[in-house]
Amino acid sequence: MQNMQNMQKIDFLPRRTFLAHLVSSSAFLIGARAAGLDFTGATTGELVSDADKAAWNPNVYLGIEPDGRVILIMHRSEMGTGSRSVLPMVLAEELDADWKQVTLEQAIGDQKYGSQNTDGSCSIRDFYDTFREAGATARLMLERAAAAKWGVSAAECRVANHFVVHAPTKRKLGFGELATLARQQPVPRKEELRFKSRADYRYVGKHLPTADRDSLVNGTGIFGIDATMPGMVHASIERSPVFGGKLKSYDDKEAKTVRGVLQTVTIPDLAGPTMFQPLGGVAVIANSTWAAAKGREKLKVEWTESPNAGYDSSKFRQTLLETVRQPQKVVRNVGDVDAAFAKATNIHEAEYYAPHLSHAPMEPVAAVAEYKDGRVVCHANTQNPQAVQDTVAQALGIDKKNVECHVTLLGGGFGRKSKPDYVAEAALLSKAVGKPVKVTWSREDDIRFDYYHTVAAMYMKAAIGERGKPTAWLQRVAYPSIGTTFNPAATHAEAFEMMMGWNDVPFDIPNHRAENGPAKNHVRIGWLRSVANIYQAFAVHSFLDELAHLAKRDSLEYLLDLLGAPRIVKLDNNYINHGKSQDQYPLDIGRMRNVVEMAAEKSGWAKKRPGAGRALGIAAHRSFLTYVAAAVEVEVDQSGRVSIPNIEIAVDAGTIINPDRVRSQFEGAGVFGASIALMSGITAKNGMIEQSNFHDYRVARINEAPRQVNVHILNSSAPPAGVGEPGVPPVIPAICNAIAAATGRRIRELPVGRQLA
Amino acid sequence: MIQLTVNGQKRQFDGDPEMPLLWYLREELQYTGTKYGCGQGLCGACTVHVNGKAVRSCQTLMSSAAGQSITTIEGLSATASHPVQQAWRNHDVPQCGYCQSGQIMQAAALLREKPRPTDAEIDAAMKGNICRCGTYQRIRAAIRDASGQTVKGAR
Numbered sequence: 001m002q003n004m005q006n007m008q009k010i011d012f013l014p015r016r017t018f019l020a021h022l023v024s025s026s027a028f029l030i031g032a033r034a035a036g037l038d039f040t041g042a043t044t045g046e047l048v049s050d051a052d053k054a055a056w057n058p059n060v061y062l063g064i065e066p067d068g069r070v071i072l073i074m075h076r077s078e079m080g081t082g083s084r085s086v087l088p089m090v091l092a093e094e095l096d097a098d099w100k101q102v103t104l105e106q107a108i109g110d111q112k113y114g115s116q117n118t119d120g121s122c123s124i125r126d127f128y129d130t131f132r133e134a135g136a137t138a139r140l141m142l143e144r145a146a147a148a149k150w151g152v153s154a155a156e157c158r159v160a161n162h163f164v165v166h167a168p169t170k171r172k173l174g175f176g177e178l179a180t181l182a183r184q185q186p187v188p189r190k191e192e193l194r195f196k197s198r199a200d201y202r203y204v205g206k207h208l209p210t211a212d213r214d215s216l217v218n219g220t221g222i223f224g225i226d227a228t229m230p231g232m233v234h235a236s237i238e239r240s241p242v243f244g245g246k247l248k249s250y251d252d253k254e255a256k257t258v259r260g261v262l263q264t265v266t267i268p269d270l271a272g273p274t275m276f277q278p279l280g281g282v283a284v285i286a287n288s289t290w291a292a293a294k295g296r297e298k299l300k301v302e303w304t305e306s307p308n309a310g311y312d313s314s315k316f317r318q319t320l321l322e323t324v325r326q327p328q329k330v331v332r333n334v335g336d337v338d339a340a341f342a343k344a345t346n347i348h349e350a351e352y353y354a355p356h357l358s359h360a361p362m363e364p365v366a367a368v369a370e371y372k373d374g375r376v377v378c379h380a381n382t383q384n385p386q387a388v389q390d391t392v393a394q395a396l397g398i399d400k401k402n403v404e405c406h407v408t409l410l411g412g413g414f415g416r417k418s419k420p421d422y423v424a425e426a427a428l429l430s431k432a433v434g435k436p437v438k439v440t441w442s443r444e445d446d447i448r449f450d451y452y453h454t455v456a457a458m459y460m461k462a463a464i465g466e467r468g469k470p471t472a473w474l475q476r477v478a479y480p481s482i483g484t485t486f487n488p489a490a491t492h493a494e495a496f497e498m499m500m501g502w503n504d505v506p507f508d509i510p511n512h513r514a515e516n517g518p519a520k521n522h523v524r525i526g527w528l529r530s531v532a533n534i535y536q537a538f539a540v541h542s543f544l545d546e547l548a549h550l551a552k553r554d555s556l557e558y559l560l561d562l563l564g565a566p567r568i569v570k571l572d573n574n575y576i577n578h579g580k581s582q583d584q585y586p587l588d589i590g591r592m593r594n595v596v597e598m599a600a601e602k603s604g605w606a607k608k609r610p611g612a613g614r615a616l617g618i619a620a621h622r623s624f625l626t627y628v629a630a631a632v633e634v635e636v637d638q639s640g641r642v643s644i645p646n647i648e649i650a651v652d653a654g655t656i657i658n659p660d661r662v663r664s665q666f667e668g669a670g671v672f673g674a675s676i677a678l679m680s681g682i683t684a685k686n687g688m689i690e691q692s693n694f695h696d697y698r699v700a701r702i703n704e705a706p707r708q709v710n711v712h713i714l715n716s717s718a719p720p721a722g723v724g725e726p727g728v729p730p731v732i733p734a735i736c737n738a739i740a741a742a743t744g745r746r747i748r749e750l751p752v753g754r755q756l757a
Numbered sequence: 758m759i760q761l762t763v764n765g766q767k768r769q770f771d772g773d774p775e776m777p778l779l780w781y782l783r784e785e786l787q788y789t790g791t792k793y794g795c796g797q798g799l800c801g802a803c804t805v806h807v808n809g810k811a812v813r814s815c816q817t818l819m820s821s822a823a824g825q826s827i828t829t830i831e832g833l834s835a836t837a838s839h840p841v842q843q844a845w846r847n848h849d850v851p852q853c854g855y856c857q858s859g860q861i862m863q864a865a866a867l868l869r870e871k872p873r874p875t876d877a878e879i880d881a882a883m884k885g886n887i888c889r890c891g892t893y894q895r896i897r898a899a900i901r902d903a904s905g906q907t908v909k910g911a912r
Contacts, residue, residue: 080853080890209849216854217845218837219790219830223855226789259773289793290773290780362794362802362855362889411792411855412889443795664852664892671891694799694887702893703880709894 047404049073050105056179058138058187060112061091061131068162068176070097074104075113076123077383078212079361079413080668081724082661083123085210089203089657090128094135094196097175098162099203104211109385109405117384119418119527120578121624121722124657128720136193138182145181146173161202198717207660212409224366224381224408229436232368233262235429236292237439238299239281239449242687243523244270244306250282254298260291264299265432267425274485274524276391278425279449285433289440306687311522313355313455313683313690320457320519321351323478328517329492332503332572335511340472344463348550350543352460354535354750356682357453358697359528363411364446369426370436375402376427381410383418395424396431403427414529419451447697448689451526452682454479458539463511468551469561472511475543477502477536480521491518493532499576500623501536501729506587507544508564523684529672533623533729538750541619541733546746555737556600556618563620566590578625584719585625591652591714595629596620598650598712603631610741613637617738621730624722626653627714630670630730632706634738640756642678642739644670644706649727651711654718662723663711669727670709675700676728677735678752759823763788764832774820779803781819782829790830790858794887801886804859805829811866813885830858833865841865844903852890860886864900873904 051071054063063071072091078084084104092102107113115126139159146164147154150171157164163172198205215221240246252264262285269280282301286292341347369378369392376396382388385405393400410417422439429437441449456479465471481497483490493502493516503514528534548558569587571577577585600606600618608616613636620629633646647670656662679698683690691697736747745756759770763786770781777796782788782805791814794802798816805814806828833839841864851857860883867874867882874882879900888896898908 078853080851082852209846210851212854213846213849213851214837216851216857217842217861219788219858221854222789223792225793226783228787288776288780288784290776290784294773360889362800362853362887363792409855410853412853414889440793443797443800660849664849664895667894668852668891671893672889693797694795695797699887699889700891700893701884701887702896703884705891705893707894 047108047110049107056183058141058182059134061134062095062138064138064175064179066176066179068101068174070095070102070175071105072102073107073113075107075116077116077118077407077410077413079118079383079410079417081665082210082658083118084212085208086658086661087123087127087131088211089208090131091135093201093203094132095139096159096161096196099208101162106407108407109389109403111386116386117418118413119383119415121724121726122578124720125578125625125722128655132195133190133193136195137188140188140193141182141185142175142178144185145178149173149181204657205659208658210661221409223363223411224379225363225411225440227366227368227379227408228438229368229370229379232436232438233285233287233433234289234292235283235285235426235437235439236289236296236442237267237281237283237425238296238301239279240303240306241448242303242306242309244308245303247280247282248302248304250302251300252282254300255284255295258286258291258295258298260288261286261295263433265429267428273488276387276419276421276424277395278421278428283429285429285437293442308522309687311684311687313685316455316522317353317457320455320478321353323517323519324351324457324459324476326517328476328478328515330513331498331516332512332514334513337472337474337511337513340463340511341461344471346464347461348464348547349459349461350546350748352458352539352542352748354456354538356455356523357528357676357680358447358450358682358691359414359416360446360697360699361410361412361414361416364441364443365417365422366438366440367423367426368436368438369423369430371396371427371431374398375404376430377404378423378427379406379408380420380423381408381417382420382423383410383413384420387418388420388423391420391424392427395428415527415531416450419526443694444692447692451485451524453528453534454482454525456535458535460539460543462543462547464547464550468547468553470509470547473507473509474513474515475502475505475540476515476517477539478517478519479535480519480525482525482527484521485525491520492516495574496576497532500532501540501621502532504571504575504587504622505540506569506589506592506622507562509562522687523689530623530725530728533621534676534732537619537621537623537729538732538736541621541730542736542747545617545619545733545737545740549740555741556596556605559596559618559620560593563589563592563596566593580625585721587622591627592620592622594714595627595650595652598714599629599631599648602648602650602710602712603633603646605631613742615738615741617734617736617741619730619734619737621726623726623729626651626721626723626726628726628730630734632731632734632738634735634742636739636742636756640754642752642756644674644735645708647706647709647731649709649711650714651727652714652716653721653723653726654716655720656713657720659713662713665723666711666727667709670731671700671705673728673731674704674706674735677732677750678704681751759819761822761824762826764828770819772819774818776819777815778805778817778819778822778827779814782814782827788829788831792855792858794856800856801863802856802859804862804886806862806866809866809869811863830862833862839865840903841868841899844899847902848895848899850892850895850899852892856886856888860888860896864896864903867900868904873906874900
């Protein structure tokens, strides 16, 4: 169990172990190169992909067939962020393949690919170099194969669009013709590889249509909820409404009278650390999803009283606020905050609060699994097929090599689908009934039994000096940590949570202290798109704007003043920085200022003055190693209803592969952020979650979302950073700052809801 | 025995008349382009056409589908070349894509009734269809495009 816990923790904490992942993916590549001499190539597992089976597979990420077809392995999951559309462009670019002759194969879960955990906005960041290397390696081997065949110097042979060309004689050979010859070439050392210059890029930096565009427009794309296995039956699972409640008794007589219901099966109560284990419960097995759900309604189930039965959000809010009013564990200290406060004549304090959130991907979690002869084959909408292998293996007491996980398209993920409890449910039920079982969570299951984004309180304090600029800044936060999901005794935030906008606040303030207080979890806590940045950035960037208003200074000018001169801010050595060195990915105030100035300029900041309930707000935040500024225009009507006519977002995410997918992610971040700022919230009473579906867990609709989000990508040759998540954090405080400018009302608690009514 | 037409084909159903059309389409006919999202008519992922009108299939019982003509995303056009689908491709609307069948069916029904909808009419018609990825501005642009109107804020 301990081993399992560590393993999964590593997998879920990629921020801590990105380097380890990189090393491992490179190691696989090198191992694959060595094995590339062999026809069976890089295949280390028992299962062979089409790319592995190709005439030549220079490494685990691609294969080339004699007909010239290049099969690229996509080992990351597609949940809308464009992984499947973007990462292959990198490989095809360095290989100089003809995009029309490239096909994609979705990888099953297999550690030979390195981390497959599509999470933390890291697909490009962590695999850009690996994929470039994979492409360049194959390209060089193709050139050498052609040179050997023609008896010429390899230096005279160059790949050009799926051919190797011998320039002096204008002879050429296609990739397909060279595949079996290339296989015999020694695998080049890394130092021998040549990489294309950016000027020669044909794909990277260009807009290519998304890989799954057609299947998503004609309805043929297969999501987890669409996956089938021959002879499968369907399950709907009743779980304890309070986290930690155990099955006391149940009566399934009436349930079994429902037409189509076959039997009921219990899933054992959750024991030990939560991790990705099923919650336990009573499953109704039926011959259709509908019959299973109808049968479940007729179940009579009693649960034991859970220690979490007293969980009440309004009381817990007070507990968190009381915690942050007291001194807590120091997580970052610069200068002497206490001395500065002692001397100060002008002090400003504020408390902020943000509720639990639910991921609510449009597609609930779903999986179909078959247990047979000690092996499990499953199809799931998972962000992390290797965690599926681990979790299913643990639940069934089998070796993870005997878990074959096929990854479908994901109808949204946002972090929920990297926790594969639902796949273990399907596997356990299949073992019990002796048939493949499909588990489809209802929307009510999704909202009531989530791994919730945590609830947080923040206390902020500043000593105000000349021109309203802080001479000292104290920030204190408390929330149930994601760590509680892996270690029930965890009290404080994990280092990776502190990394997300708490112990890296980059303002030019001489005395600064960040603290973190304890909190206990009463529900499963998980990571949701942008994670701890959401509430931490909300408090920091709202408080900054409060200080600007107090000083009667322009918010933009004040923000730039607090950022200070362009410089590199050196963070503590133990700052995780998403596993990247601060030399490679420094915290660069120059880049932050650039996005702020770009967003402000595009918004017409200098010309626009607040009026008639309409105003601009701005905030800038670095997360996932990407710099983002959002300038938001809001309109607040007489009834206190907020609308958002426009958002200008400026982004510096380093090297960009597909600018259109970057734009789409930030357009979506504007909407996701608006939902969090204005309307979404999960609350508990008597230990039970009060929301259940989209009528009471509200997310932005077309008429409530920002009307237009314009995305401005700064040109950069810096190493690639994250794109999927970093847009969300600055949008939320920027909306609240705009509301303050428009109405004079400061939003200190999310969501805005009817606070302005 | 319930008789109905789905994507031009006559079908018969003798199961639970209270079963929503959604599950019949998905599990009996394998038209899985129609998605489950909420089961309460709150999100629009299950939108299909019943006699040409956009309807939530999760709220349509099989008993009330009797004698009706149903069109799903798979039947919207033989070659996925409906103007709305073409516009969706041109604007690269989908992110995860899960809600898009419902969005497309809703948009196609809108354009049948109002060939040149205003932005306010687009919002009114589409507000029942949630997209959690937040593709709304591209949806609006694609609908304008499909209706032959100029696209504001085009890429």
